[in-house]
Amino acid sequence: MMHNSFLIRDRLLAANHSPMHRQRRNAHRWVYRDKGIHAASGEIELSEVWNVKGDLQVSGMKEAIEDFSEFLRIMEVDLSDDSEQTVEFLLASDGEEETLAFEISAEAGRILITATSIGGIWSSLVYLEKMMMQKKAPIVSAGIVCKQPRWNTQISQAPFGANFLVPDLSPEYLSDDAFRQLIHQGINAMTLYGDWLCYTRNESFPELNHADYDQNIATLRDAAQRAGKYGVKLYYVAVSPKLDSKHPVFQRSPQLRGSKIAGNMDKAQSIHCFCSSSEDSLALHEEVMENLFQEVPELGGLILIVGGESYYHCFMRPDLEGTAPGAKTDCPVCAGRKPEDVVNHLLKVTAEAVHRAQPQAAVMAWPYSAFRWSSDEAQLELVQTLPDEVDWLNTIDKDQWAKKDGYHKLIWDYSVDYTGPADNLLAQINILQDKNSRLFVKSETAIGLEAFHIPYFPSMQRIAEKWSHVRDTQPSGVLQAWMFFGMWGSRAEEIGWWMNWMPELDAANIVRMLAERDFGKHAEGMIAAWANMSESAGRYPFIPPYFSGPEFIGPAHPLLLRQRADELPEFIAELYFLQEMEETFSESIRMARHSVVHSQLFDLKGMMRLEAGTDYWEVALREFDKAAYYAGEAVKQYEAIAAAGVQEGVPGELFREEQVLSEFVYRTLVTTRNTYHFLHLKERIKAGEAAGQKELKKQMLAIARAELDNAKRAEPLYAEAPWLDLALRFEGLFPSSPMMLKKKIELLQEDLTFLEGELGLMGHVAEV
Structure with a gap:
C-alpha cells in the first residue's frame, strides 16, 4: 500500500479536521453538565475543590491525570493540588498477568482507583467519565465497584x-x-x-x-x-x-x-x-x-x-x-x-x-x-x-449466503447489512x-463494503445487534x-465499549441509553430515525465491487447519457489496493489510471441467488428503492427534530453531524438506484427491446432529470462536511468529491439538453 503523508496532513489541517482537531472535539464530545442534577443517597458528588493525583513516575500516569482533570473541569469541578478531597489512581502489582480490570473505592472526600496496569488505569478513568456523562453530573456511586471487560x-x-x-x-x-x-x-x-x-x-x-x-x-x-x-x-x-x-x-x-x-x-x-x-x-x-x-x-x-x-x-x-x-x-x-x-x-x-x-x-x-x-x-x-x-x-460475517426478501445475498466481504x-x-x-x-x-x-464512503452508517440498532453477536462468541x-x-469517535464505535464493559445491557438498552444521553427529549425521534436507517442498511441487495461505482463515489457518481471519447480525468483514481499484486515497494500502481465510474452493469449471479427465470437487476432495483425509501424517512425525522429545536444544553453540532450524514446516505442511495436503473434501461435499448426505444429513452431522461436535482441537493453537504471528500481519506489517490460532483452536474446538463432535443421534449417531464 502506497502512502503520501504530507498530502493528507496538509489537506486535513486545511479542513480543520486533523487528528488533533478531531481528538479535542471527540475525547469528551458528549459531555455537558446538567446543574439541576445532584447526588442522591449512595452517591458522591465532586463538589467544592478536588485534587487528582497518582504516581507520576509511572509511564502514562501523568497523561491519565491530565485527561481526567480536563474532563472534571468540563464538568465544572474546581481542582487544586492543595485540596484534601482526592481522586487517586494507584498502580498495584499483584504478580498476575496484566489486565484491564480495576477497582473503584468511593467515599466522602476520597475516590481511590486501583489497577494492575496502565491500561487498567485508563480503563477506570474512561469508565468514570462515561458514568458521569450518563448522569450529566460529576457524581459517582459510593462503595466499591470492581470491573473487568468481557475481552481484554x-x-x-x-x-x-x-x-x-x-x-x-x-x-x-x-x-x-x-x-x-x-x-x-x-x-x-x-x-x-x-x-x-x-x-x-x-x-x-x-x-x-x-x-x-x-x-x-x-x-x-x-x-x-x-x-x-x-x-x-x-x-x-x-x-x-x-x-x-x-x-x-x-x-x-x-x-x-x-x-x-x-x-x-x-x-x-x-x-x-x-x-x-x-x-x-x-x-x-x-x-x-x-x-x-x-x-x-x-x-x-x-x-x-x-x-x-x-x-x-x-x-x-x-x-x-x-x-x-x-x-x-x-x-x-x-x-x-x-x-x-x-x-x-x-x-x-x-x-x-x-x-x-x-x-x-x-x-x-x-x-x-x-x-x-x-x-x-x-x-x-x-x-x-x-x-x-x-x-x-x-x-x-464473511463468506455467508444470507437469506433476504426473496433471494440470498453473498456476504463476500464485510457487510453493513448482515450482522452474523x-x-x-x-x-x-x-x-x-x-x-x-x-x-x-x-x-x-460502523460500516460495510456496501457503504464505506462514510465514517459510520447511522443505523444504531443494526450496529448494536452485530456487536451483540460478536459478544456472544465469547472472544479473547x-x-x-x-x-x-x-x-x-462515533456512537457506532462507542457501542463496543458498552458491550465489553457492561454485559448486563442488551443492544436495545444501549441504543436507548445513548439516545437519551445525547438527545434528551428527542431520544424517541432519534431511535425511530436510527431504526429506519437500520432497515435501509438491510436492503442493500449485494456487496459491490471495491472502490468504484455509485455506492462508493456517492452523489458525485456521473450519469452519462452519451458515450464520450475523452477519459473524464475528474473520475480517475489510483487504486492502491492493487499493490497486492505488485512487487514490494513498486511505484507502478501509482502510475496506473483507473476510472471509478460504472458505465455498464455487471453480472450479479455470483453475488445473489434467485429463483430461475428471475431478473437479477429487477430484484436489485426493488431493494435499492426500499433502501432509499427508509433512508428518506429517516431524513424526514431528522428534519422534524431540527424544526422542533435541539434541547437546550445538547451540542447542536452533535445532532447536525448525524443529520448531514443521514442525508448523505440517502443521496447516495438515490444516486445508486438511479445509476443502476439508468444502465438497466440502456441495456434494454441496446438489446433492441420491442417495448419501444423512444419510451425507454423517455424513462432515461426522467431518471437523469431526477438525478440532476439530487446532485444539486448534495452540493451543500460536501461544503458542510468536508470529511466526506474521498480525496481527504485516501491521501490524494482518489479525486476530489466536490470536483467530481461539479463535473457530473455539468455533464448532466449538457446531456439533458441533447436528449431533450432528440426526443422533442424540451421542458416536458417524462414519467419513470
Missing part, C-alpha cells in the same frame, strides 16, 4: 487522519492524541500495516537489508512506547516480500524463490514470494520476527493474514497457468504438500520466534479468503491443526473450544475495523 483486547484502525502505515509512524503523522482518542472509545490496540522488509537486517541474505533499518526500528519503538502511555498496544499486520525473479537474492539463493504471483499488471514481469517450505526461507522469517520483537517488545503482536493477501506462502496467489488440473501451487517444492501443513508450519515457526523475544505477544492467523486454497471452504482442517502457539482470528455470525465461524468456534485455543473476532463497527479479543476510513 479491542483493536481498531488509527483515528481519521492519522497514519497507520509502516514505517512512517512518527508523531507528526501518528500523534499521542490519536492514542488518546482510541482509548476513550474503549480501544486499547491499533493496527499497523506494511512490508516487513522495512524491518529487515540479517547476515544470511544481505540483499534484503533495508537502508533505513535503524530509523524504521527507532520510529516503531517510539510509536509503541508513546501508545503504551495511553494503555494502547500496536499490532502489526505484516506484509511479506514479493520480488522480481531477477532480484539479486533469488539469483544468489534460488531456493528462496517460491510461487509466481498471479495478477501482476506487467505481464512480462515474474514476481515471486518466498518459498514457504524452504528451510532458508523459514529461517529468514524466524530471524526477522524474533529480532522485531526483541527491538520493540512493546508491540502487542502480529496479525497474519494467510488467506488471500499479506503474509505470503506458495498457495496464496499462485499463477497456475500451465500447471496440472487441481494443482494448488506452481512451486515445485510446496506442490507435493498439503496447504494446511505448509501454512501451519510457517505460522508455528513465526510464533515461536516471536515468543522467544516476547512471550506475551499474540500471533493471530486470519484466513481471510483462504477458500482460494484450503481443503475445505470453512478452513476447518486448518483450525484443527492450528499450532498451540497461534491464536485464530476470523470475521463475524457466519456459519463458518460457528463451526470454527466448536473446534477452537475443543482445542482450548483463543478466538479473536473481526468485525466492522476483537478487531473492530479494517483500515477503510479511520476511527471516527
Whole structure:
C-alpha cells in the first residue's frame, strides 16, 4: 500500500479536521453538565475543590491525570493540588498477568482507583467519565465497584487522519492524541500495516537489508512506547516480500524463490514470494520476527493474514497457468504438500520466534479468503491443526449466503447489512473450544463494503445487534475495523465499549441509553430515525465491487447519457489496493489510471441467488428503492427534530453531524438506484427491446432529470462536511468529491439538453 503523508496532513489541517482537531472535539464530545442534577443517597458528588493525583513516575500516569482533570473541569469541578478531597489512581502489582480490570473505592472526600496496569488505569478513568456523562453530573456511586471487560483486547484502525502505515509512524503523522482518542472509545490496540522488509537486517541474505533499518526500528519503538502511555498496544499486520525473479537474492539463493504471483499488471514481469517450505526461507522469517520483537517488545503482536493477501506462502496467489488440473501451487517444492501443513508450519515457526523475544505477544492467523486454497471452504482442517502457539482470528460475517426478501445475498466481504455470525465461524468456534485455543473476532463497527464512503452508517440498532453477536462468541479479543476510513469517535464505535464493559445491557438498552444521553427529549425521534436507517442498511441487495461505482463515489457518481471519447480525468483514481499484486515497494500502481465510474452493469449471479427465470437487476432495483425509501424517512425525522429545536444544553453540532450524514446516505442511495436503473434501461435499448426505444429513452431522461436535482441537493453537504471528500481519506489517490460532483452536474446538463432535443421534449417531464 502506497502512502503520501504530507498530502493528507496538509489537506486535513486545511479542513480543520486533523487528528488533533478531531481528538479535542471527540475525547469528551458528549459531555455537558446538567446543574439541576445532584447526588442522591449512595452517591458522591465532586463538589467544592478536588485534587487528582497518582504516581507520576509511572509511564502514562501523568497523561491519565491530565485527561481526567480536563474532563472534571468540563464538568465544572474546581481542582487544586492543595485540596484534601482526592481522586487517586494507584498502580498495584499483584504478580498476575496484566489486565484491564480495576477497582473503584468511593467515599466522602476520597475516590481511590486501583489497577494492575496502565491500561487498567485508563480503563477506570474512561469508565468514570462515561458514568458521569450518563448522569450529566460529576457524581459517582459510593462503595466499591470492581470491573473487568468481557475481552481484554479491542483493536481498531488509527483515528481519521492519522497514519497507520509502516514505517512512517512518527508523531507528526501518528500523534499521542490519536492514542488518546482510541482509548476513550474503549480501544486499547491499533493496527499497523506494511512490508516487513522495512524491518529487515540479517547476515544470511544481505540483499534484503533495508537502508533505513535503524530509523524504521527507532520510529516503531517510539510509536509503541508513546501508545503504551495511553494503555494502547500496536499490532502489526505484516506484509511479506514479493520480488522480481531477477532480484539479486533469488539469483544468489534460488531456493528462496517460491510461487509466481498471479495478477501482476506487467505481464512480462515474474514476481515471486518466498518459498514457504524452504528451510532458508523459514529461517529468514524466524530471524526477522524474533529480532522485531526483541527491538520493540512493546508491540502487542502480529496479525497474519494467510488467506488471500499479506503474509505470503506458495498457495496464496499462485499463477497456475500451465500447471496440472487441481494443482494448488506452481512451486515445485510446496506442490507435493498439503496447504494446511505448509501454512501451519510457517505460522508455528513465526510464533515461536516471536515468543522467544516476547512471550506475551499474540500471533493471530486470519484466513481471510483462504477458500482460494484450503481443503475445505470453512478452513476447518486448518483450525484443527492450528499450532498451540497461534491464536485464530476470523470475521463475524464473511463468506455467508444470507437469506433476504426473496433471494440470498453473498456476504463476500464485510457487510453493513448482515450482522452474523457466519456459519463458518460457528463451526470454527466448536473446534477452537475443543482445542482450548483463543478466538479473536473481526468485525466492522460502523460500516460495510456496501457503504464505506462514510465514517459510520447511522443505523444504531443494526450496529448494536452485530456487536451483540460478536459478544456472544465469547472472544479473547476483537478487531473492530479494517483500515477503510479511520476511527471516527462515533456512537457506532462507542457501542463496543458498552458491550465489553457492561454485559448486563442488551443492544436495545444501549441504543436507548445513548439516545437519551445525547438527545434528551428527542431520544424517541432519534431511535425511530436510527431504526429506519437500520432497515435501509438491510436492503442493500449485494456487496459491490471495491472502490468504484455509485455506492462508493456517492452523489458525485456521473450519469452519462452519451458515450464520450475523452477519459473524464475528474473520475480517475489510483487504486492502491492493487499493490497486492505488485512487487514490494513498486511505484507502478501509482502510475496506473483507473476510472471509478460504472458505465455498464455487471453480472450479479455470483453475488445473489434467485429463483430461475428471475431478473437479477429487477430484484436489485426493488431493494435499492426500499433502501432509499427508509433512508428518506429517516431524513424526514431528522428534519422534524431540527424544526422542533435541539434541547437546550445538547451540542447542536452533535445532532447536525448525524443529520448531514443521514442525508448523505440517502443521496447516495438515490444516486445508486438511479445509476443502476439508468444502465438497466440502456441495456434494454441496446438489446433492441420491442417495448419501444423512444419510451425507454423517455424513462432515461426522467431518471437523469431526477438525478440532476439530487446532485444539486448534495452540493451543500460536501461544503458542510468536508470529511466526506474521498480525496481527504485516501491521501490524494482518489479525486476530489466536490470536483467530481461539479463535473457530473455539468455533464448532466449538457446531456439533458441533447436528449431533450432528440426526443422533442424540451421542458416536458417524462414519467419513470
